[in-house]
Amino acid sequence: MLSHTDTTAQDDLVTAETCAAALGITKDTGREYWFTDQYGVTYRGLASHVTLAALAHSDFTQDAFPQLNGRPLQRTARWVITLFTSRHTDPQHAARFAALSPWQVCELVAYLWRHRDDAAMHKIGPATLHLYTGHLLDHDGDPSALPDVVDRSPQPSLAQENCNLFARLQVTATARDGADDVPVPMLVEVTEKVSWRVKTAIPLAVEDLARLLVGSGFSVSEYLDRNAHLIEGFLRYELADSEGQDVNAWRLTTRREHALSSPPPEPVQVRLYFVGPDRATALETVPFSTRALAACAVVEGDEVFETTVEVNHDQVRTTR
Template sequence: MPVATITGPRLDIDPAQIAAAIGITADTGYQFTDAYGVTYTGAPAHLALSALARRDLTGGIYPDQPAVAVGIRATAATLIDWFTSPHADPQHAAEFAALPAMRVCELVVYLCLHGDADALRKVGPESLRYYTDHLLHDPVPSAEHPIPRLADQPYRSLARPADRLQVTATARDGADDVAVPMEIRASESIYWQFTAAVPVGVDELNELLMDPDYFPGHYLADRRELIDDRLTYASSQTEHGLDVTGRLAHPHDIALAEPLGADPQPAAAPIEVELFFVGTNRDIALSLPPFGTRSQAQSYVGDGDLIFTTRTKVPADAVQPLT
């Protein structure tokens, strides 16, 4: 099959810094827990790739060179496509999955330094074996074993299985969902169209119908109260529907974010209280303000007064503590 040459940019990246950013050390096994409390375990190489492909974990890499983090994520995504594709040699896929996480960081940096990310993503089924074999079995970087300079002609995409990474995610307490704060902006262009009989003052009718610059729309804009009850969301129309955009917020903002999709909290049960009334008879006592305790009521008892008591339930949010 014909092949095309791949050239690439040159970046200054230290694999140790990349590894440190996602919590990899050379002398330990690898798993990681993210800011949302989810712990990830599985094949070391797949864990490293999944961490390197995440914006939240790589965002702080070389903050003065934001293109480096973008390149790292793009290269990690490329390796995911290569080594989990059904077109990959099964032996290559298994060997890669068992690589130490630190070695994966070195290979990601190597591709960033010596390859063109856009071109590498276009490696297809026919040329794939050259790249996977090179990364696994050649010393890299090496003048004797340079990165292959091949691409499929014409290009054919590598198929992506749905669950291709050997990674298991476990949330705290076995929860099925975690709260991810997102900054959300939603907008919608809606309109109303209807025919209605609008009351117009007799002394304004001539102006409305004769003045070429005074349109019914102006009249209605000055008198919104005439149509407000017709401008309900249920009767509106739209041509484009709801437009929603969002971006990840800082994980520290979880406590500030309003939860979506959660069951509403049940209303607090009413609180039973005992009230005390003072008067010479029941009707007079009930016409006067009550007391919260018998001792308070007792202090207001005069000659001929009696203390009447009753129990009632009040909403919990209506009860205020005494200070």
């Protein structure tokens, strides 16, 4: 069953207020909500769907919401996308979700995160979704007890709908200046096993031949290690027997855990936010990726200062 998770200090980090603050949302945010990610791609469209895309965006919210109690906030947002955009979901229920304000979407996702039980959530499908979320979409408040009902036979198509969640959202993504491509830092590891099998005549001194055939403690491998020039001509890549390349790659995080080994094709402009009593002092502190996150760190006497840096292959230069 879906059981209420006991409130802990970590649970307090994921509330409608904290979700909204991370996305620059207030209770007054209207139907024109949009956001731009760290790669300069801007997401616009139906406000409720744009908000859900922001909460599910792995790089956009990971710093604000780490994996608390083994329950990533992004996973909850993706679960909401899966069910509320399913063709099997009651159209009226899906329409009520689509009509939510950005703040109300944050309330819904935070509520489900705080109450979720991963094992039970996978058993809830379009037929029973309204029992768990109807009270929030109809604005009737938080029920005292959650239902213990799951779909008798979950729709098999739900698994396939997970493959391309973005395509199911009424959201468009556009790059800066209308570009078709966006430079995205990647850490790429490529491994390959290459071997050669060569049959050739190797000049050996008579004394060494006798030692190889009769003696001990002396091998052909040892001899060739000492005389690598005898076979170097055979060790060309085109003569190799390769098992193929194994490529592993993943996108870098906003924490810049890895340095780039080669520059992007064009300089990338990154907007950073600093907090402090004055600009000089603020620039000595750790930056924030969004103004909303910086605002959360403001104390009395502090201001938020914005700086744009241009990232080149050999330097980072402040442009504003």
